[in-house]
Amino acid sequence: MKIVALAGGVGGAKLADGLAQILPPEDLTVIVNTGDDFEHLGLTICPDIDTVCYTLAGLANPETGWGRAGETWNTIANVEKLGGPAWFRLGDQDIATHLERTRRLKEGQSLSQVTRDFCKAWGIQPTVLPMSDSPVRTMVDSDEGELAFQEYFVHRQCQPRVRGFRFDGVEVAEPAPGAKEALKSADAVVFCPSNPWVSIDPILKVIKNMDKPVVAVSPIIGGKTVKGPAAKMYAELGIEPSVLAVANHYRTILTGFVLDNADSNIESVIKDLKIKTLVTDTLMNQPADRKRLANDVLFFIGSL
Amino acid sequence: MKIVALAGGVGGAKLADGLAQILPPEDLTVIVNTGDDFEHLGLTICPDIDTVCYTLAGLANPETGWGRAGETWNTIANVEKLGGPAWFRLGDQDIATHLERTRRLKEGQSLSQVTRDFCKAWGIQPTVLPMSDSPVRTMVDSDEGELAFQEYFVHRQCQPRVRGFRFDGVEVAEPAPGAKEALKSADAVVFCPSNPWVSIDPILKVIKNMDKPVVAVSPIIGGKTVKGPAAKMYAELGIEPSVLAVANHYRTILTGFVLDNADSNIESVIKDLKIKTLVTDTLMNQPADRKRLANDVLFFIGSL
Numbered sequence: 391m392k393i394v395a396l397a398g399g400v401g402g403a404k405l406a407d408g409l410a411q412i413l414p415p416e417d418l419t420v421i422v423n424t425g426d427d428f429e430h431l432g433l434t435i436c437p438d439i440d441t442v443c444y445t446l447a448g449l450a451n452p453e454t455g456w457g458r459a460g461e462t463w464n465t466i467a468n469v470e471k472l473g474g475p476a477w478f479r480l481g482d483q484d485i486a487t488h489l490e491r492t493r494r495l496k497e498g499q500s501l502s503q504v505t506r507d508f509c510k511a512w513g514i515q516p517t518v519l520p521m522s523d524s525p526v527r528t529m530v531d532s533d534e535g536e537l538a539f540q541e542y543f544v545h546r547q548c549q550p551r552v553r554g555f556r557f558d559g560v561e562v563a564e565p566a567p568g569a570k571e572a573l574k575s576a577d578a579v580v581f582c583p584s585n586p587w588v589s590i591d592p593i594l595k596v597i598k599n600m601d602k603p604v605v606a607v608s609p610i611i612g613g614k615t616v617k618g619p620a621a622k623m624y625a626e627l628g629i630e631p632s633v634l635a636v637a638n639h640y641r642t643i644l645t646g647f648v649l650d651n652a653d654s655n656i657e658s659v660i661k662d663l664k665i666k667t668l669v670t671d672t673l674m675n676q677p678a679d680r681k682r683l684a685n686d687v688l689f690f691i692g693s694l
Numbered sequence: 695m696k697i698v699a700l701a702g703g704v705g706g707a708k709l710a711d712g713l714a715q716i717l718p719p720e721d722l723t724v725i726v727n728t729g730d731d732f733e734h735l736g737l738t739i740c741p742d743i744d745t746v747c748y749t750l751a752g753l754a755n756p757e758t759g760w761g762r763a764g765e766t767w768n769t770i771a772n773v774e775k776l777g778g779p780a781w782f783r784l785g786d787q788d789i790a791t792h793l794e795r796t797r798r799l800k801e802g803q804s805l806s807q808v809t810r811d812f813c814k815a816w817g818i819q820p821t822v823l824p825m826s827d828s829p830v831r832t833m834v835d836s837d838e839g840e841l842a843f844q845e846y847f848v849h850r851q852c853q854p855r856v857r858g859f860r861f862d863g864v865e866v867a868e869p870a871p872g873a874k875e876a877l878k879s880a881d882a883v884v885f886c887p888s889n890p891w892v893s894i895d896p897i898l899k900v901i902k903n904m905d906k907p908v909v910a911v912s913p914i915i916g917g918k919t920v921k922g923p924a925a926k927m928y929a930e931l932g933i934e935p936s937v938l939a940v941a942n943h944y945r946t947i948l949t950g951f952v953l954d955n956a957d958s959n960i961e962s963v964i965k966d967l968k969i970k971t972l973v974t975d976t977l978m979n980q981p982a983d984r985k986r987l988a989n990d991v992l993f994f995i996g997s998l
Contacts, residue, residue, distance in 0.1 A: 464768075469790040473815060
């Protein structure tokens with residue numbers, strides 16, 4: 391079974407890792423959100439690509455889900471001593487990724503070339519693609535005005551109230567080379583449990599037509615997000631955060647929907663939307679949960 | 695006594711540190727070579743400024759003389775794993791300096807502003823000035839063609855034979871703000887024991903008129919350099935490397951010359967050039983040697 395998975399950061403990376411543990415590498419393409427990318431300290435930082443790659447390579451920090459395991463923080467501590475911007479905590483190993491990526495981008499390589507080379511260096515076998523080689527930057531419209539995504543997300547710790555989103559550059563962004571081909575040959579598309587507003591939506595706005603069965607795994611469990619501000623965003627946008635809200639968000643393109651056992655009472659409402667459902671344990675606290683959930687999702691896809 | 699010291703890297707930094715231990719901060723200005731500066735991995739790296747500052751701040755690696763004490767190497771190790779350029783060994787703490795400097799330069803700050811702010815952050819009290827805020831880049835004419843200085847010095851480890859030097863940008867480079875004023879109020883100028891060809895000459899080409907007594911400390915002892923390629927450069931340029939060669943190099947501007955006890959036999963030849971001499975122990979292997987030599991130099995200046 392050939393799968394294209396759309397992923398944002400930590401949650402998406404975990405399911406992508408589960409899928410990578412089951413599928414032959416040539417049958418999995420992970421298309422990653424780049425709307426969170428930003429330029430900082432002169433570096434082009436791609437948080438979601440890095441989280442997905444570090445996770446697939448077994449290099450990710452198991453405590454945080456993002457950044458590198460066994461990380462040290464000597465560079466950023468010294469940037470701080472010099473009065474530089476230290477709110478985005480870049481580890482020493484992680485900085486190598488940004489330095490070398492920035493160097494290559496400036497030399498004229500595309501983000502997908504750089505990502506492919508990095509995957510090779512890290513021993514990652516499935517294909518990881520940025521959603522686009524053109525910069526797309528998520529802008530958060532908030533009660534404090536429009537904020538660049540990382541300014542909102544990390545610097546302001548999601549405190550401003552969200553009113554909407556704009557994906558700067560999305561109008562001209564083409565899917566990264568290989569994305570259309572991967573979608574064409576895929577049996578299904580999996581939306582990993584990532585933020586619908588700021589992780590999956592930007593990818594969907596670039597990859598306009600999928601024309602394949604789509605299965606989404608809810609990032610919301612019991613009205614809350616495992617990680618990140620998706621539930622808070624729903625609430626601030628006037629929508630009660632729930633698996634139903636997620637299913638509704640995607641309803642026009644969804645074939646199947648995977649929700650947690652904790653939300654089994656909502657299954658029938660989603661079925662009424664003519665969306666097929668799988669109720670299972672969607673939490674991925676332990677490494678083994680990734681493969682288990684991926685297995686459930688693939689089995690579900692096979693049954694559609 | 696107000697002193698302006700001209701310095702390159704390790705040797706120059708040590709004498710500057712000795713002078714800083716004796717003179718009140720307001721009486722010492724160190725003007726540092728920037729001809730070794732280069733752009734690498736997207737960073738603007740100023741090796742001599744950093745060596746001088748780390749040394750004055752007590753942050754320098756006591757083993758190498760350059761770089762930071764207690765350094766870690768996690769970033770460069772990971773750049774190397776990604777196939778990036780790792781021949782210039784940048785430590786994790788050191789990278790913070792380059793990242794934050796590059797960020798500020800891109801924001802429009804001048805190199806002297808950045809250097810002043812960094813000195814403040816590091817608790818350095820004497821004034822440290824780059825020779826110029828405009829980029830000057832030392833180019834080495836060699837038997838393998840023209841090489842950028844760090845390409846010759848670090849990447850090629852000084853192996854190509856030197857035929858001459860060119861200081862790209864020197865024609866339009868003005869002395870950094872404060873340099874002329876410091877020279878005007880100085881009682882004397884000290885050439886620290888740095889490479890005449892590639893550390894002191896570039897400074898002299900920018901700071902054209904000094905109009906003050908000049909005392910040079912020989913970087914060559916017994917026909918050899920303590921560190922670096924000065925002796926090799928003299929030989930390849932057809933000049934026998936010796937303290938006499940150094941004195942001759944500077945003869946038109948020199949009032950006094952400090953040479954090592956090991957070269958006392960050459961003192962009379964230098965006196966014949968109408969240059970006053972001080973013969974003393976010029977090696978600075980131990981931290982205490984810096985203050986001792988600085989004291990000797992200042993006493994010598996007082997006697998001129």
